[in-house]
Amino acid sequence: MRVFVTGGTGHSGSYIIPELIAAGHEVTSLARSDTAATALSALGAKVRRGGLEDLDGLKEAAADSDGVIHVGFRRELLPSGGINAVTAAELSAVLAFGEALAGTGKPLVAAGSIGSPGWEDLGRPATEEDPALPGGDEYGGTLRVRNVVETTVVGLAEQGVRSSIVRLPTIAHSTTDTAGFLPLLIALAKEKGVVGYPGDGANLWPAVHIRDAASLFRLALEKGPAGSYWHAVQDEGIPFREIAEAIGSRLGLPAVSIPADVLMLPGHFGFLANMVALDLPASNLITRRTLGWEPTQPGLLADLDNGHYFAAG
Numbered sequence: 001m002r003v004f005v006t007g008g009t010g011h012s013g014s015y016i017i018p019e020l021i022a023a024g025h026e027v028t029s030l031a032r033s034d035t036a037a038t039a040l041s042a043l044g045a046k047v048r049r050g051g052l053e054d055l056d057g058l059k060e061a062a063a064d065s066d067g068v069i070h071v072g073f074r075r076e077l078l079p080s081g082g083i084n085a086v087t088a089a090e091l092s093a094v095l096a097f098g099e100a101l102a103g104t105g106k107p108l109v110a111a112g113s114i115g116s117p118g119w120e121d122l123g124r125p126a127t128e129e130d131p132a133l134p135g136g137d138e139y140g141g142t143l144r145v146r147n148v149v150e151t152t153v154v155g156l157a158e159q160g161v162r163s164s165i166v167r168l169p170t171i172a173h174s175t176t177d178t179a180g181f182l183p184l185l186i187a188l189a190k191e192k193g194v195v196g197y198p199g200d201g202a203n204l205w206p207a208v209h210i211r212d213a214a215s216l217f218r219l220a221l222e223k224g225p226a227g228s229y230w231h232a233v234q235d236e237g238i239p240f241r242e243i244a245e246a247i248g249s250r251l252g253l254p255a256v257s258i259p260a261d262v263l264m265l266p267g268h269f270g271f272l273a274n275m276v277a278l279d280l281p282a283s284n285l286i287t288r289r290t291l292g293w294e295p296t297q298p299g300l301l302a303d304l305d306n307g308h309y310f311a312a313g
């Protein structure tokens with residue numbers, strides 16, 4: 001398949017491209033700079049120069065391909081416009097892909113988030129059959145704003161696009177994870193001299209090795225039915241306290257409870273405070289059964305134990 005990939009230089013994209021090429025696909029990826037172009041060539045991709053803001057360019061690239069994987073993420077909009085600006089930009093991009101692919105039956109696979117079906121009321125692990133809740137501030141604040149991207153992508157199935165969403169957990173780990181949630185937690189622990197966990201730390205966090213997530217993107221592209229959600233979770237839910245303790249034992253720091261009643265006050269977790277208490281167990285059963293996905297990489301605790309997150313620096 002000739003696959004167009006956005007975000008090919010990013011954490012997930014840089015694993016997705018080699019995964020696709022190893023499976024015999026031809027990859028073209030978007031580069032907005034010389035640095036990105038060089039990195040994409042090194043991964044074995046053809047380079048298409050341009051940015052995610054060029055919607056006509058995205059449509060052209062999609063029309064020239066047999067399928068699209070969209071993991072580009074306009075982080076640069078966060079400081080000025082926040083998550084709403086990133087979401088608006090992402091929505092424009094997926095709608096452009098939808099326009100180019102409508103009626104073709106070609107695949108469009110985009111990244112979503114474990115947690116999009118909500119967390120307060122499920123009372124059980126989320127499954128792939130749980131739809132994303134409506135997005136927007138009125139539905140629970142900024143954490144759900146991006147849900148509109150998921151529902152839009154999945155909705156493109158009705159327009160003849162074989163569209164699907166790969167939901168990623170907040171912890172996507174690897175030896176090249178420098179900007180994800182774990183590096184933030186580790187930096188915070190070093191700064192505070194303790195590794196905090198919320199309340200009793202029993203809230204569950206799923207995780208995936210990004211190399212395994214990359215193989216799921218490929219499988220969804222190759223054979224995912226239209227209008228599907230997939231769960232890129234390997235660890236279906238690890239108590240936050242165990243994650244804190246694993247980090248603490250590597251850093252030689254104590255893991256300590258941050259009581260629930262002070263969690264949202266300015267203090268230990270800073271801007272992460274509204275995330276750390278989430279309880280987001282998620283099942284991967286439908287994903288494994290339908291697509292034959294089997295994670296092969298180290299789980300989160302084993303990967304933390306590998307030590308690469310704690311190299312000097």
Ligand SMILES: NC(=O)c1ccc[n+]([C@@H]2O[C@H](COP(=O)([O-])OP(=O)(O)OC[C@H]3O[C@@H](n4cnc5c(N)ncnc54)[C@H](OP(=O)(O)O)[C@@H]3O)[C@@H](O)[C@H]2O)c1
Nearest residue numbers: 007008009010011012051052071072073074111168170172
């Ligand atoms: N834990 C997780 O990783 C996680 C969890 C949930 C959801 N997700 C979602 O998964 C997706 C991929 O995440 P990631 O961690 O792989 O992202 P990332 O590492 O931040 O990579 C972002 C990619 O987008 C590209 N990009 C940014 N702005 C661009 C622009 N204007 N034009 C062209 N390319 C541009 C970057 O290219 P440059 O090299 O040019 O900067 C880079 O390749 C995102 O939608 C993210 O929200 C991730």
